[in-house]
Amino acid sequence: xxxxxxxxxxxxxxxxxxxxxxxxxxxxxxxxxxxxxxxxxxxxxxxxxxxxxxxxxxxxxxxxxxxxxxxxxxxxxxxxxxxxxxxxxxxxxxxxxxxxxxxxxxxxxxxxxxxxxxxxxxxxxxxxxxxxxxxxxxxxxxxxxxxxxxxxxxxxxxxxxxxxxxxxxxxxxxxxxxxxxxxxxxxxxxxxxxxxxxxxxxxxxxxxxxxxxxxxxxxxxxxxxxxxxxxxxxxxxxxxxxxxxxxxxxxxxxxxxxxxxxxxxxxxxxxxxxxxxxxxxxxxxxxxxxxxxxxxxxxxxxxxxxxxxxxxxxxxxxxxxxxxxxxxxxxxxxxxxxxxxxxxxxxxxx
Numbered sequence: 001x002x003x004x005x006x007x008x009x010x011x012x013x014x015x016x017x018x019x020x021x022x023x024x025x026x027x028x029x030x031x032x033x034x035x036x037x038x039x040x041x042x043x044x045x046x047x048x049x050x051x052x053x054x055x056x057x058x059x060x061x062x063x064x065x066x067x068x069x070x071x072x073x074x075x076x077x078x079x080x081x082x083x084x085x086x087x088x089x090x091x092x093x094x095x096x097x098x099x100x101x102x103x104x105x106x107x108x109x110x111x112x113x114x115x116x117x118x119x120x121x122x123x124x125x126x127x128x129x130x131x132x133x134x135x136x137x138x139x140x141x142x143x144x145x146x147x148x149x150x151x152x153x154x155x156x157x158x159x160x161x162x163x164x165x166x167x168x169x170x171x172x173x174x175x176x177x178x179x180x181x182x183x184x185x186x187x188x189x190x191x192x193x194x195x196x197x198x199x200x201x202x203x204x205x206x207x208x209x210x211x212x213x214x215x216x217x218x219x220x221x222x223x224x225x226x227x228x229x230x231x232x233x234x235x236x237x238x239x240x241x242x243x244x245x246x247x248x249x250x251x252x253x254x255x256x257x258x259x260x261x262x263x264x265x266x267x268x269x270x271x272x273x274x275x276x277x278x279x280x281x282x283x284x285x286x287x288x289x290x291x292x293x294x295x296x297x298x299x300x301x302x303x304x305x306x307x308x309x310x311x312x313x314x315x316x317x318x319x320x321x322x323x324x325x326x327x328x329x330x331x332x333x334x335x336x337x338x339x340x341x342x343x344x345x346x347x348x349x350x
Contacts (some may be wrong), residue, residue, distance in 0.1 A: 006209070009092070010073070010085045010309035011064050014056045014112055016250040017088070021055070021110055031097055031105070034129055039120040041110040044131045048226040050107040050188075051094065051219070052140040052179055053087030054114035054121075058201050082197035082207035084114065087141035090195055090216050097220055106223050107135065111178050114142075121178040125185040136230040138190035139219065140179040141173075145194040150174030153183050154191070160189045167218045169193055189233050189323035193219070 012020065021041055025031045035041045055132060061078035072077065074080060091108055098105045109130075111120035124130070135158070149169040169191070179190035196211030 005092075006073075007066065009082055009089045010066065010207075013062075017055050017085075018112065021088070022091070024092065025108075027302050029099060029105075031095075035124065036127065039112050039123040040127075040129075041108075042106075042124065042129055043108040044327060045107045046131070046134055047104060047106045048134060048136040048224075049223055050135050050182075051091045052109045052111070052121075052138055052182065052190075053091050053142055054111045054178060055088055056083045056112050056115050056120075057081035057083065057085065057107075059113050071208055073209065074205070075203070078203055079201060079204040080197070081208060082195075082205060082257045083144075083200035084142040084195070086195040086197050086207055086212050090141045090219070093216055094220055094223065097216075098223060103220075103224055106139075107131075109178075110114050110183070114178050118178050118181055122179045125181055130182070130186060131245055132186050132188070135186075136227045138179045138182050138188055139222065140177055140190065140192040141195045141215065141219070142177050143174065143192045143194045144197050144200060145172070146196060146208070146214060148172040148174075148194040149191040151189070151191050152176055152180035153233050155233070156189060156191070157233060159231050160191075160227065163227050163244045164191050164193075164222075165220055168349060169218065183233060187233060188233055235318070283319075 008020075009017065018035075018038070018041070022035060023043070025033045025043060031043050031045070033041060033043055058079055058081075060081055061075070064078060064081070065076040066080075067074045067076060073082070088110065092111075095105055095108070095211065097103070109121070111124065112119070113119035114121070127151055147168060147170050149164050150172050150189065151175065165171070174192060177192050179192055180187065183190045193215055196208040196216050197205060198208070199205045
């Protein structure tokens with residue numbers, strides 16, 4: 001069942017949660033806290049492990065009414081915000097567990113504005129406050145599901161994959177979160193792990209408390225058995241659209257796909273335009289060349305990507321769609337069918 005601390009973390013505004021975290025970290029846990037009053041909070045515990053979560057959510061009802069059905073929390077006709085309040089709760093719970101059991105505490109980074117293009121973590125990197133020495137691993141707690149781990153660098157060292165999987169996590173695919181920027185800046189491997197939420201960014205969002213508690217237990221075991229060294233990582237590749245599709249017979253035809261090296265072959269020959277419906281059912285002139293659109297999460301806008309040219313690194317696919325997700329920014333955009341099993345999500349139109 002949900003406890004009052006979890007409920008309060010979910011319901012608070014980012015502004016009041018920011019202040020609560022500083023108070024709890026300093027007064028209750030007796031930790032030295034660095035912060036910039038808005039974008040980030042940092043606790044350096046000289047640990048091999050650094051935990052990361054973000055305090056912001058996407059827009060939701062100001063007076064949130066929660067519904068609790070045994071182990072599942074939802075909001076009444078609103079986004080819940082378990083993305084990523086579940087991660088914030090998990091980290092605070094882990095710090096208290098460490099204190100109670102006299103286990104060395106991990107370092108911690110809380111960010112703001114992840115949902116607005118990871119602005120908080122970018123500011124943290126620009127401020128150069130992170131103490132890199134002795135840190136071997138970033139773990140973000142900001143992933144849907146119960147057992148996933150994902151990473152956003154070009155690859156994850158084999159030793160790190162074996163390490164995280166030894167605690168019960170299974171590799172999945174994701175697109176972007178704060179830890180990508182931390183790894184790019186500090187060259188330290190990262191993963192993002194499940195914290196029990198589903199259908200994030202929709203009014204169908206739900207949090208499974210038992211799955212959140214499972215991750216807390218697993219990460220506590222990680223903290224007690226930290227990774228032994230800093231393993232080298234590789235940079236993320238620039239990716240681009242490989243070919244141009246043509247509109248024929250009321251559908252896009254021709255070969256095209258994203259860089260399989262970047263996606264690890266997950267997408268094969270690229271998306272299947274025959275499974276994509278035109279918004280509004282409109283018809284396009286035969287022979288029209290496809291334009292490719294992606295969601296730039298850093299700017300919060302859909303942008304056109306010219307076929308055949310590399311896509312800048314700050315253009316990130318929309319992440320983690322499920323059966324409830326719909327994204328229709330205007331009537332010229334063709335969204336993927338939401339039930340397709342894709343973690344990344346591009347748009348095509350004319």
